[in-house]
Amino acid sequence: MTASAPLYAAIMDYCQKAGTRLHMPGHAGSKKAFPEPFHSIIALDLTEVQGLDDLHWPSGPIETAQQLTAQAFGARKSRFLVNGATSGIHSFFLGLGEKSKVLVARNAHRAFYTGMVLSGAFPVYIPCKLDASGLALAVDEHDIATLLSEQSNIDAAALVSPSYFGSTCCIDRISKLLHDHAIVMMVDEAHGGHFYFHPRYPQTALAAGADVVINGLHKTLPVMTQGACLHIGKDCPAPERFLRAASLLTTTSPSYVIMASIDLAREWMERHGREALERAMLLSNAYRDKIDSIKGFGCSIKELMITGVQDIDPLKILITIKNLAEDGYTVSRRLRQEWGIEVEWESRHSLLAMMSIFHEEKDWERLYQALSRISQQAGHRVAAAVAEPPPWPEPQVQLSPRQAHFAPKRAVPLKSSVGRLCGEMIVPYPPGIPCLLPGEKITAEVCTYIEELRRTGHHIQGGEGEADHILIVDGS
Numbered sequence: 074m075t076a077s078a079p080l081y082a083a084i085m086d087y088c089q090k091a092g093t094r095l096h097m098p099g100h101a102g103s104k105k106a107f108p109e110p111f112h113s114i115i116a117l118d119l120t121e122v123q124g125l126d127d128l129h130w131p132s133g134p135i136e137t138a139q140q141l142t143a144q145a146f147g148a149r150k151s152r153f154l155v156n157g158a159t160s161g162i163h164s165f166f167l168g169l170g171e172k173s174k175v176l177v178a179r180n181a182h183r184a185f186y187t188g189m190v191l192s193g194a195f196p197v198y199i200p201c202k203l204d205a206s207g208l209a210l211a212v213d214e215h216d217i218a219t220l221l222s223e224q225s226n227i228d229a230a231a232l233v234s235p236s237y238f239g240s241t242c243c244i245d246r247i248s249k250l251l252h253d254h255a256i257v258m259m260v261d262e263a264h265g266g267h268f269y270f271h272p273r274y275p276q277t278a279l280a281a282g283a284d285v286v287i288n289g290l291h292k293t294l295p296v297m298t299q300g301a302c303l304h305i306g307k308d309c310p311a312p313e314r315f316l317r318a319a320s321l322l323t324t325t326s327p328s329y330v331i332m333a334s335i336d337l338a339r340e341w342m343e344r345h346g347r348e349a350l351e352r353a354m355l356l357s358n359a360y361r362d363k364i365d366s367i368k369g370f371g372c373s374i375k376e377l378m379i380t381g382v383q384d385i386d387p388l389k390i391l392i393t394i395k396n397l398a399e400d401g402y403t404v405s406r407r408l409r410q411e412w413g414i415e416v417e418w419e420s421r422h423s424l425l426a427m428m429s430i431f432h433e434e435k436d437w438e439r440l441y442q443a444l445s446r447i448s449q450q451a452g453h454r455v456a457a458a459v460a461e462p463p464p465w466p467e468p469q470v471q472l473s474p475r476q477a478h479f480a481p482k483r484a485v486p487l488k489s490s491v492g493r494l495c496g497e498m499i500v501p502y503p504p505g506i507p508c509l510l511p512g513e514k515i516t517a518e519v520c521t522y523i524e525e526l527r528r529t530g531h532h533i534q535g536g537e538g539e540a541d542h543i544l545i546v547d548g549s
């Protein structure tokens with residue numbers, strides 16, 4: 074096994090041969106401070122000693138492991154990341170020129186926004202397509218084409234596919250459109266690392282023509298938390314700028330344990346991934362139908378196939394609360410307290426269960442049994458109204474996220490904020506899409522929307538006192 078997981082092999086070799094470790098890390102591999110089983114991890118926790126290469130100038134086992142990863146994913150080059158998908162997204166923005174104009178999917182993770190604070194990019198936001206329960210599932214090529222016809226000098230596009238909920242965009246068609254306009258495209262494929270190991274899972278962003286792809290490998294593969302990868306696509310223009318940015322943002326003491334777990338996971342997936350993914354897909358097909366047939370719940374893929382969605386990850390099980398007398402928060406609490414089941418995410422209208430290739434039939438069955446029992450006990454009523462989607466902002470921001478980040482700010486009552494520039498991120502859940510980002514103009518429409526959410530008891534991230542007050546850019 075170790076021959077095809079070169080970094081892991083080099084670490085094991087070092088551990089077997091090393092006598093006295095007179096180098097970092099400070100634990101020196103000693104058992105004294107660490108009880109078992111933690112000690113076994115610590116023993117492998119090494120640094121750039123002889124034979125173990127250097128992530129910043131790789132020419133040994135790290136380089137070989139990265140090349141094997143690139144081959145497995147169909148990339149021109151792959152670079153290990155030890156600070157999650159976030160650092161890959163930051164690397165993309167930092168690799169673009171200062172003040173680049175970038176099309177940014179509005180359903181993006183906060184790492185897009187913080188990446189723009191680092192780089193100085195100016196976003197032009199792409200609206201998203203929402204499902205019936207208000208969840209942002211995709212961006213659509215037609216909306217991108219409209220923005221391209223309205224906006225000039227777009228340098229890059231930054232999209233999310235799959236979404237957190239498992240829906241993929243038509244990246245192949247979007248990629249063609251953007252490349253016709255000579256626009257470099259990054260896809261945050263944080264939740265799609267497993268797509269590369271089975272042909273009937275959704276099409277991968279690299280195969281669909283993306284220039285830069287970020288996989289948060291720890292999310293869906295047997296990789297330790299923080300392990301991720303930045304891939305360079307086959308036709309990416311000037312790829313070195315993104316790799317240099319990744320190096321600039323990376324610690325000089327990257328975790329060898331995390332990197333070795335990426336090496337081992339890639340190796341394992343090449344050997345066993347297809348079979349494991351096949352089994353998981355069959356379980357998913359069977360249990361989606363079973364869950365969909367429980368009174369009060371919905372789990373049909375059909376409802377997710379809205380405009381802009383190309384495919385759905387079989388391992389993201391999005392369960393809609395239909396006409397159950399309990400909401401998603403209550404169901405989630407009952408699953409935890411009565412069944413010991415912890416779901417990935419919940420909202421008033423939905424639950425998201427993340428299944429992995431390592432879950433067995435008994436795990437799927439337990440979820441099904443629990444939901445069936447809750448349905449019988451909870452009773453049913455007319456379905457609750459779904460929150461309206463936020464009003465989309467003007468595509469063009471007034472200040473870049475970086476300018477807004479550094480600008481002096483003060484809190485004002487929400488009512489008197491209309492016409493000012495927002496100084497913070499306001500995110501209602503659901504749908505989890507920011508309805509205001511720093512640097513955006515606060516419209517009367519968005520104020521009314523926030524007031525309505527507050528009145529109906531929705532959870533809002535940002536805004537002092539549940540968005541009773543809001544931070545504005547001073548002097549705006």
Ligand SMILES: Cc1ncc(COP(=O)(O)O)c(C=O)c1O
Pocket residue numbers: 156157158159160182184233236237261263264289299301
């Ligand atoms: C879609 C998406 N992109 C990026 C990230 C950031 O990933 P990480 O936590 O690996 O930095 C997340 C985290 O949940 C995410 O859901």
